[in-house]
Amino acid sequence: MSAVNKSAEDGDSFSSKVIYIVFVILLLDLLGFTLILPLLPSILDHYAQMGDVVYQSLQSVVDWFREAVGIPLEKKYNAVLFGGLIGSLFSLLQFLSSPLTGALSDRHGRRPLLILTTLGLISSYAVWAISRSFGMFLLFRVIGGICKGNVSLCTAIVADLPCPKARNRGMAMIGIAFSLGFTVGPLMGAYFAISSRTTGNIFYQTPALLALAFSVADLVFIWLMLPETLKKDVKDPSSGFGDSRDLLNPLSLFHFTAVTKSKDPPSKKRMQKLHVLGLVYFCYLFLFSGLEFTLSFLTHQRFQFTSMQQGKMFFFIGVIMALIQGGYARRIKPGHHIRAVHMAIIALIPAFILIGLSWNILMLYSGLALYSFAAAIVVPCLSTLVSDHGSANQKGTVMGILRSLGALARALGPVVASSVYWIAGAQICFLLTSASFIIPLVLLRTAQRLKEE
Template sequence: MSAKTEKVHFTVYVVFISLLLDLLAFTMILPLLPTLMDHYRKNDSIGLYDWLSSQIRSFQIIVGAPEKYNSVLLGGCLGSMYSFLQFIAAPIVGGISDVIGRKKVMIGCLVGISLSYICWALSSNLLIFIFARFLGGISKGNVSLSMAIITDVSSIKTRGKGMAFVGMAFSLGFIVGPLIGAAFAVWAKQRSGEWFVIPALFALLLSVADLIFFMVFFQESLPKEKRDSNLNVTLKNSKALINVTDLFQFTAVTGVDSNRLEELQNLGVVYFVYLFIYSGLEFTLTFLTHHVFNYNSMQQGWMFFIIGLVMAVIQGGYVRRISQEKTKSTAITGLWLIIPSFIFVGIASGPILLYIGLLFFAVSTAMVVPSVMTLASEHGNEQQKGTVMGIFRSLGALARALGPIFASIAFWSVGSTTTYLTGSVFLLWPVLRLSGKI
């Protein structure tokens, strides 16, 4: 069958819908975070918010940072905790699914995510909310599993198209989810008491719908004859799946020749550095628009809508159509585009430059992440695709755990302009590395 007529497997569409439902629930909390932090500041019965704020104020006095950015640092800590838990969970989930199959492990992840939204609905104080985020973080192996499933059912020629569907799910999630969250944020200002119960239950509804949909429509993508045979060995290798040094060395990936392993390691470090810096802008963007441009929750929702729309158009209209031979060049182009994004956002004093920067930001995201995931999926034997994709997802989660907290500290200490312009300089490294120039 020719490359032009070879179709995407039905399972890819199932994964796409499942991811979309999950991401709608996940992204709707983004515009709600400032309002939630304000709620717990006023209503945290056990005093945890006040204690955390006092620790931040002590550091604030040392570095001489403005007090109005304290919520940026606190939000950065919560965001980093969530991603750090994904960093721990993703490779273990991928490795276990290589042994017992994808469906059972995915169902376990979706159940955990649903339970996290139940805890959110019950979070009468900040401690319960943090526990809800903890539970959601350790259950968030479903994204790396989705990529492993697409690798299972796709040929080399259609794998890039399959990964583009993952990117499209993220794009659409960021189009609709934040708008839903922004609407809830506007509604919350007219309510008193535990207003967050309604958006939490809405997220739970989406999550349960995702769970039922997946259980009904997904057929196991990893047949028994292609699975790893020993669960005990997989669990014993958990050190290599969590230890940072082993993770960057891809120690858990065996049976790969030295040249291919070196390519995989190089791709992994490029992906990590890109996401480390990228996630800093991504996370601090809501605080930038709130503190510098005085955006309200609805304006932020529309901002995410535009970003997601651009990403969806690029991924749906271009990225999923590129040939296997152009995957690497597409990733390199996307890596170049993120640099002017940081510059424009950093120097923006009005909406025109801000949105020019966000346009570059959206296009870069649409090109880099699916392309790198496609390149990664070409490595490893059939029994270890889940492990490879789990490690990449874990590297991404580690970057997203560290990036927001470093960016938040920089934003808090020296301001947005210096933070983003410095980031643009450091972003030269991954593009030059992937291009083979350093």
């Protein structure tokens, strides 16, 4: 009996160690990733004022489309649509790379793939730091989009943990890392952009160098501290690229075909639930990412927010998310996650209405508070639900596909939202999105019925 207790204690100790290591890895990764968030409108303005050849060429395509559909010239709305197209490039590359990264980690292990993707991120931030043209800036986004596998790999690491309670706690800690990253990162980006200007450098150079430093520190920490969580006896030698169509075809991804065709697939009922949860995840992020992207432009145009004010806004969002995840989200009991997601998505409906119609700062921040509550709950809970599907040697594939669906949603969401924003204005954009949340709510109800049968 004592041997069993000692084994359980050792397992708990190992799980706790892995969870805190994953927390640090993701925090460093997200601090570097979020530095650019409050700077994006200013970066686009910078290249527009420079008369950069690549920027002007792409802008001419936007102008052609505007003229083709007969929309009057509004430079402020042009920036939103143009920014949406640039933002979607990163997510589209994520959509292509995430399932391959996850599947390869099922074959070769989480640690080697995490080291490889972090090396790629280091190279992307180095390109940003030395960039002096819009073409170089695009190259930075392309490399980063291909190599940004840290989130799905860290989620797979947590899914490898043997105890459901440990996995639940690990997903909550991933959420807290996101909250802290999105709290501190944008504020740091805005602060160092201002200090970079005062020293006579290009305003984004210091944030770019800081992102590079965070990524290098992340690589060192992974190399020194992270153990391999995928045991040799559960590694799937058939994993990897396999039939690449199953990892790149959107229809196959929505059906989790790579999991269905594996050696030990889940039952038919569990696969049905996995399909529905994947749809919920996609629909939620498709709608949510539209607001997430256009928010900076709305505050920049309606309230004339500076980069520092944008950073403070993200700080406010991040603090609320951290409080919710540290207090409520990590205490959600197994079996109650769907109910929590349902409640959070309902909260997004008034959140989008308040933000879209806001005519003063108080109204804006009231909407942001509800927005932050939902953001703190939905993705961690859905990730926990999905991580329970698939055998031990399929976790990387399952989480990679989920991440890919999220990336596809984030690629399409900003384009659609910024197009509606451009054509109909901010209020219509946010109100339409608010009404559209009925779709994931209906899908959630379907997932709940599958559970109850």
